[in-house]
Amino acid sequence: MSVGVAGMGRAKADGPLKIAVPRGALLEETLDVLDAAGIDTAAVRGGSRSLIFEGDDLTLVTMRPSDVPTYVEAGAADVGITGKDVLLEQSDRVAYELLDLGYGRCRMVLAGRKGDERPGEAERRLGMMRIATKYPRVAQRHFERTGRQVEVIEVKGSVELAPLIGLADGIVDLVATGRTLEENDLEVREEIVVCTARLVANRVAHKLRSSEVDALTAKLREASAR
Amino acid sequence: MIHPIPPGTRDILPDEMRELRRLRAAMIEVFEHHGYGEVRTPAIEYDEVLGRGDGRAVDGAYRFFDEHGDLLALRSDMTIPIARLVATRYAGAELPLRLCYVADAYRAVRPQRGQMREFAQAGVELVGASAPQGTADVVAVLDAALDAAGLARAVIGLGDADLYRQLLVELGVEGEAHDVVLGRLAAHDLVGLEAELTAIEGIGEEQCRTCVALSQLRGGREVLEEARKIGGPAVERSTARIQETFEALEARGVADRVQIDLGLLRDLGYYSGAILEVYDPALGHVLGGGGRYDGLLKRFGVDLPAAGFALYLERVHVAQMEEESRRGDRR
Numbered sequence: 001m002s003v004g005v006a007g008m009g010r011a012k013a014d015g016p017l018k019i020a021v022p023r024g025a026l027l028e029e030t031l032d033v034l035d036a037a038g039i040d041t042a043a044v045r046g047g048s049r050s051l052i053f054e055g056d057d058l059t060l061v062t063m064r065p066s067d068v069p070t071y072v073e074a075g076a077a078d079v080g081i082t083g084k085d086v087l088l089e090q091s092d093r094v095a096y097e098l099l100d101l102g103y104g105r106c107r108m109v110l111a112g113r114k115g116d117e118r119p120g121e122a123e124r125r126l127g128m129m130r131i132a133t134k135y136p137r138v139a140q141r142h143f144e145r146t147g148r149q150v151e152v153i154e155v156k157g158s159v160e161l162a163p164l165i166g167l168a169d170g171i172v173d174l175v176a177t178g179r180t181l182e183e184n185d186l187e188v189r190e191e192i193v194v195c196t197a198r199l200v201a202n203r204v205a206h207k208l209r210s211s212e213v214d215a216l217t218a219k220l221r222e223a224s225a226r
Numbered sequence: 227m228i229h230p231i232p233p234g235t236r237d238i239l240p241d242e243m244r245e246l247r248r249l250r251a252a253m254i255e256v257f258e259h260h261g262y263g264e265v266r267t268p269a270i271e272y273d274e275v276l277g278r279g280d281g282r283a284v285d286g287a288y289r290f291f292d293e294h295g296d297l298l299a300l301r302s303d304m305t306i307p308i309a310r311l312v313a314t315r316y317a318g319a320e321l322p323l324r325l326c327y328v329a330d331a332y333r334a335v336r337p338q339r340g341q342m343r344e345f346a347q348a349g350v351e352l353v354g355a356s357a358p359q360g361t362a363d364v365v366a367v368l369d370a371a372l373d374a375a376g377l378a379r380a381v382i383g384l385g386d387a388d389l390y391r392q393l394l395v396e397l398g399v400e401g402e403a404h405d406v407v408l409g410r411l412a413a414h415d416l417v418g419l420e421a422e423l424t425a426i427e428g429i430g431e432e433q434c435r436t437c438v439a440l441s442q443l444r445g446g447r448e449v450l451e452e453a454r455k456i457g458g459p460a461v462e463r464s465t466a467r468i469q470e471t472f473e474a475l476e477a478r479g480v481a482d483r484v485q486i487d488l489g490l491l492r493d494l495g496y497y498s499g500a501i502l503e504v505y506d507p508a509l510g511h512v513l514g515g516g517g518r519y520d521g522l523l524k525r526f527g528v529d530l531p532a533a534g535f536a537l538y539l540e541r542v543h544v545a546q547m548e549e550e551s552r553r554g555d556r557r
Contacts, residue, residue, distance in 0.1 A: 014507075073510070074510045074511075075511065076510065092336050094413075096416070097413075097414065097415040097416055097417050098414075098416055098417075099416070099417065100417045198417060202510050203414070203510075203511070203512065204505045204506075204507070204509065204510050204512065205510070206414070207383055207444060207485065207487065207503075208381055208505055208507050210444050210445060211445075214442065
């Protein structure tokens with residue numbers, strides 16, 4: 001691993017604006033909103049395995065939602081779309097949050113097994129709960145804010161598994177329909193925050209390509225309000 | 227054998243060193259040409275003295291005890307050490323004072339981010355010259371330094387540090403809410419800004435829109451007009467100050483690369499009046515910044531207006547390389 005100069009990220013300001021588009025659960029609605037804003041997304045929808053789709057005024061770059069803040073902060077993408085959950089977890093990344101796009105609505109919740117007294121008991125007798133999550137910083141902050149101590153266990157895959165086989169007393173995770181919780185006999189104990197898709201911009205692109213960024217923001221604002 | 231060095235520090239080998247040395251020399255030459263004399267101050271200072279300049283500026287600085295049990299700190303920028311130096315060594319000197327430096331400063335890093343604990347800054351401090359002429363003097367040096375570095379496309383953002391502090395007071399936003407709103411503005415979190423403002427009692431939809439819209443105004447002179455249309459007395463005062471500065475820059479012929487930016491907010495607490503930020507299209511990060519800090523010297527016992535800027539030397543070097551290869555591509 002090489003350690004670069006502070007802010008080694010290099011933007012290429014020439015050519016069309018680059019927008020980071022999240023693959024996965026947010027992709028479909030993101031493309032719908034881009035379409036509604038008059039941006040051609042047919043190439044992305046075509047099921048191609050390419051990651052970069054060049055248009056006349058906008059280059060679409062597809063990536064994991066959690067990579068969007070990384071690319072945008074470095075200026076490799078000028079703007080990007082990702083979930084608020086990702087932005088909260090990576091709140092130390094510098095990316096201007098310009099717009100709440102409204103779709104991709106999910107709740108970040110603390111959940112436990114149905115009727116299970118263990119989280120309360122763990123807190124009373126052991127002084128803290130063990131919480132499994134893919135969002136360690138969001139979880140840590142939630143417990144700090146509510147004046148409780150917590151042992152956060154970061155997992156990468158199906159978080160629901162953790163309380164079922166005794167890795168943790170509860171989980172902090174993103175819930176859309178609640179079906180996954182239901183199927184695993186889990187229930188919501190506390191709601192932490194509601195998350196939707198957001199438009200973010202690189203700090204320098206926001207300053208130096210202001211008219212393009214503002215125009216795109218206005219178009220997306222209108223398209224997402226429909 | 228591989229022997230590690232701490233993350234955020236690095237060795238510089240001859241090829242890079244040669245280029246950095248040339249860049250450093252070019253910066254100093256520009257500064258000297260504008261009448262700024264180079265100074266050097268110690269990398270370590272008494273923590274209490276640095277903290278006098280700005281409690282927040284020494285946040286994350288490295289502190290340690292010396293053999294006498296005194297608490298020392300590594301400087302996190304050069305502005306505060308120079309304020310200390312001016313108050314101590316130049317009491318009663320003829321004004322204005324023009325000082326410059328190329329020096330290493332130290333800040334804490336967030337892990338895994340390629341940030342540097344130790345980094346070089348090149349900058350100037352002008353003490354005893356007030357706005358707008360003093361500000362214009364500093365911007366003229368910055369403009370020439372960017373030219374000397376070969377960054378023809380670089381842009382200087384010009385804003386006003388007091389705008390939102392005063393606007394929020396005018397809107398009756400005080401105490402904790404004031405700080406929270408300023409935090410959202412500094413992070414440019416417009417969604418959060420709107421949510422925070424809406425939650426404050428007495429803030430209507432229109433005032434909320436004003437705040438959000440103001441922070442998005444950036445461009446040429448015309449943004450001052452746009453700002454006046456939506457703002458009250460605080461906006462009036464800030465835009466008047468910015469206009470005055472901008473006109474002083476025009477008179478000196480250094481306004482071409484200046485972008486007026488009402489969304490600008492520097493995170494160091496000592497700024498007042500004009501604030502500056504430097505960008506180059508080849509780099510996704512800010513190249514440097516500065517502005518006025520008319521209240522800082524007073525904290526060291528001499529009440530003098532001051533202004534300055536600092537460029538991150540390594541970032542300028544990266545931008546320089548990118549711009550060179552871009553020009554090469556074109557050829």
